[in-house]
Amino acid sequence: MGIIGWIVLGLIVGAIAKLIMPGKDPGGIIVTMLLGVVGAFLGGLLGQWIFGIGLNTFWSLQTWIVAIVGSLIVLGIYRVIVGRKAVKG
Template sequence: MPGTLGIIGWIIIGGLAGWIASKVMKTDAEQGVLLNIIVGIVGAFIGGFLLSLLGVDTDGAGLIFTFLTAIAGACLLIFGVKALTGGRSRV
């Protein structure tokens, strides 16, 4: 996520990305606002890391690209946690 967003931007984008990812992955009833924020922010880091491994330059990519990266990373995070716990997780 770009450094120009600041902490409030990270929280807002993370919360929205985590919420959308939880809807997509059908875990919304299990997650609260705080967990959505955490999943979204961690998802943004996961998505950014994976894109950098693929050679995609994410620096200065823009707010929409950052948001979509956070959603994709959050979905991967939820999928991974569900796979490791057999679907019994709170994420």
């Protein structure tokens, strides 16, 4: 999958992750969608390392599943890190 495909997938998956994990995010939907790009990459790496499945093609169901899982992980970590900084500051 090309770099444009990664970016588009990540933006869409970031929005899906936001729908799955509703709540206030520091940075709003734009940051959430950018985290989706990072999450899609992370999901592809984790899927490849753990299960032997990565990001195949844009329309593959396994691509979307590992990208969504990666985005949820990144969004959760982001909320924990930024949430702690907001409480301390």
